[in-house]
């Protein structure tokens with residue numbers, strides 16, 4: 001619920017900013033996690049279309065020292081990046097880079113202020 005006269009806005013949609021399908025160093029398309037995930041999918045241990053990465057990096061794009069200047073309930077830009085490791089040369093690189101969003105929690109009706117950084121909901125495509 002809003003206490004001003006602004007119209008409710010549709011939440012922003014996550015947006016894929018970039019995708020890479022081969023190693024930026026050697027050009028090989030073979031990747032560590034993807035290779036092992038393929039085996040798991042063949043055994044039926046993973047959904048055929050599940051995107052699996054060696055690491056996922058995600059979080060709000062913010063400056064921690066400015067936390068108190070961001071209003072409660074605000075929508076914050078967030079990043080999401082799925083990475084994997086080249087099977088040929090060992091380079092770790094980003095496969096999918098997404099601009100997402102996070103929400104700073106709103107103040108609950110009782111007025112108790114949630115802890116700084118509270119739960120963040122990060123959108124992903």
Ligand SMILES: [Zn+2]
Nearest residue numbers: 023026086089
């Ligand atoms: Zn490589």
